Amino acid sequence: MLSRIFIQNFALIDSLEIHLNQGLQVITGETGAGKSIILGALRLLMGERIDAKSIQNAEAKSIVEGEFIISEKLNAFFDENDLDFEKHTIIRREILTSGKSRAFVNDVPTTLEVLKNLSAQIIDIHSQFETSQLFTEKFQFDLVDGLCENKELRPQYQQYYSDFLALKRHLSQLKLQLEEGNKDSDYKKFLLDELLQIDLDTINLEEMEAQLTLYENAEQIAENLNSVFSRTDQDEVGIIDALLDVKNKISKTAELSHQFSENQERIEAIFLDFKDLIFELQNKAEKIDISPELLNQTKEQINFIQGLLQKHRVTTVNELIDLRENLRNEQSNFEGLQENIEIAEEQLKTAVEKLDNLCSLLEKNREGIAVIFTEKIENLLQKLGLEKAKIALHFSPSKEFNAFGKQHIQILFQANSGFDLKPIQTAVSGGERSRVMLAVKKIMAENTELPTLILDEIDTGVSGKVADEMGKLMQEMAKDLQLIVISHLAQVAAKGNNHYKVIKKEVAGKTQSNIVELYKEEKLQEIAQLLSGATITEAALVQAKELMK
Numbered sequence: 179m180l181s182r183i184f185i186q187n188f189a190l191i192d193s194l195e196i197h198l199n200q201g202l203q204v205i206t207g208e209t210g211a212g213k214s215i216i217l218g219a220l221r222l223l224m225g226e227r228i229d230a231k232s233i234q235n236a237e238a239k240s241i242v243e244g245e246f247i248i249s250e251k252l253n254a255f256f257d258e259n260d261l262d263f264e265k266h267t268i269i270r271r272e273i274l275t276s277g278k279s280r281a282f283v284n285d286v287p288t289t290l291e292v293l294k295n296l297s298a299q300i301i302d303i304h305s306q307f308e309t310s311q312l313f314t315e316k317f318q319f320d321l322v323d324g325l326c327e328n329k330e331l332r333p334q335y336q337q338y339y340s341d342f343l344a345l346k347r348h349l350s351q352l353k354l355q356l357e358e359g360n361k362d363s364d365y366k367k368f369l370l371d372e373l374l375q376i377d378l379d380t381i382n383l384e385e386m387e388a389q390l391t392l393y394e395n396a397e398q399i400a401e402n403l404n405s406v407f408s409r410t411d412q413d414e415v416g417i418i419d420a421l422l423d424v425k426n427k428i429s430k431t432a433e434l435s436h437q438f439s440e441n442q443e444r445i446e447a448i449f450l451d452f453k454d455l456i457f458e459l460q461n462k463a464e465k466i467d468i469s470p471e472l473l474n475q476t477k478e479q480i481n482f483i484q485g486l487l488q489k490h491r492v493t494t495v496n497e498l499i500d501l502r503e504n505l506r507n508e509q510s511n512f513e514g515l516q517e518n519i520e521i522a523e524e525q526l527k528t529a530v531e532k533l534d535n536l537c538s539l540l541e542k543n544r545e546g547i548a549v550i551f552t553e554k555i556e557n558l559l560q561k562l563g564l565e566k567a568k569i570a571l572h573f574s575p576s577k578e579f580n581a582f583g584k585q586h587i588q589i590l591f592q593a594n595s596g597f598d599l600k601p602i603q604t605a606v607s608g609g610e611r612s613r614v615m616l617a618v619k620k621i622m623a624e625n626t627e628l629p630t631l632i633l634d635e636i637d638t639g640v641s642g643k644v645a646d647e648m649g650k651l652m653q654e655m656a657k658d659l660q661l662i663v664i665s666h667l668a669q670v671a672a673k674g675n676n677h678y679k680v681i682k683k684e685v686a687g688k689t690q691s692n693i694v695e696l697y698k699e700e701k702l703q704e705i706a707q708l709l710s711g712a713t714i715t716e717a718a719l720v721q722a723k724e725l726m727k
Contacts, residue, residue, distance in 0.1 A: 179660035182245035190691040202656035204674030212691025225294035240273040305634040313603035326547040335536040349522040373502040537584040558617035563644035645669040668708035672725035
């Protein structure tokens with residue numbers, strides 16, 4: 179339950195602190211006194227966004243703090259979100275002067291998403307302006323499913339439904355890939371086949387181009403080399419013979435004088451190098467093939483590779499190899515795409531079977547609770563002055579799965595006998611909405627473990643006996659949870675276990691809102707004022723005493 183509220187520097191509130199108790203907690207106050215401001219502050223603890231205009235003094239930070247007495251069942255939630263569990267848990271929002279906000283749970287920083295998930299398990303605020311929730315399909319399914327075994331079953335269904343949607347998206351993407359792949363698969367296969375016509379892994383383009391230059395100039399090279407060989411190999415006048423003669427003479431000279439020993443070594447080295455050079459040239463000359471076929475073959479290979487480089491707008495053979503491998507992978511993936519589609523279709527079929535089974539259970543449970551729901555609501559509405567009101571649940575099949583199963587829901591309503599039931603959003607009047615919503619909240623409170631429920635002027639538009647019955651209904655609800663009610667009705671206020679009043683006054687030339695707890699005599703005066711207005715009459719005091727009994 180909510181045991182304490184602290185608000186500082188928020189709208190008309192300078193500083194406010196109030197302690198609350200179990201049971202029916204009633205809050206009254208004149209219109210515009212600041213009741214909605216307190217609720218707005220509490221909504222910040224539920225993870226709602228901040229309106230910068232709510233900060234009273236822009237030069238100081240704003241603080242909203244709530245202390246909740248919570249169940250140990252929330253221990254797992256605290257562990258999952260790295261929070262420190264405390265029986266008396268404090269949730270705090272701070273709005274800094276920069277406009278940014280921070281959230282804390284037991285002084286541990288956390289996110290707004292965590293606040294939303296935590297607050298959803300400990301408090302619910304219903305405003306008179308939120309009665310239209312009753313008209314939404316989600317609210318109606320939540321109401322009905324909360325009364326039966328679907329409370330546990332629907333989360334399981336929704337997990338399967340989420341997986342089903344993900345699988346449908348996956349299958350759709352695979353089919354789109356297949357469709358896109360079919361459009362250019364033939365062209366990509368042609369490109370791959372073209373790249374496979376030549377063994378790119380063993381090609382050195384620079385060497386091939388050098389080889390082509392050799393082949394193209396083979397005759398000139400052979401002619402030059404033959405001239406060299408004829409000059410070096412001629413008997414007696416050849417260069418080798420002449421160089422040999424020079425070497426021998428210097429060798430004999432070195433024998434006569436050691437001064438020429440170094441010259442002898444050099445000439446012998448030159449002679450050997452020259453013979454090796456001529457031998458190497460002879461070997462290369464023998465390997466020169468001036469075959470036109472080989473020349474044309476090399477030209478064709480180089481032209482083919484150059485054409486590939488230009489076609490694919492790359493500059494190296496390695497880039498062509500990368501392109502070839504990418505095309506290979508694409509083709510491999512494309513060939514496996516149809517197989518993946520078949521697997522996904524089979525998975526989708528299995529998912530549909532699971533969902534169909536769960537939908538059957540959901541629908542069976544809903545049909546089973548429909549009569550009980552109708553009886554409970556109609557009995558409550560009779561107590562609230564709608565003696566002739568009729569209400570029913572109408573389920574219709576859905577062609578597709580949705581977040582709630584494979585059906586749609588409508589709550590049908592009619593306040594007067596002799597008329598057909600119609601969808602509640604068109605059949606309920608403004609004066610009937612609050613009573614229907616209170617009856618709904620009563621039933622929901624019976625089937626949830628929510629510790630705190632806040633009803634903001636849900637009794638608007640009623641009076642007299644109906645107001646008294648509303649108060650009794652709230653008293654009954656407050657036996658199982660902490661019920662905080664903001665009301666203008668004396669019949670409701672008189673039944674509170676504790677009574678608080680929101681007041682607005684001027685302090686140092688500035689309007690400020692505050693909340694105070696009323697005790698016996700103060701409560702009597704407040705209830706009498708609710709009955710008679712600004713001037714409290716003796717009759718109003720007498721009636722207030724009767725109501726308080």
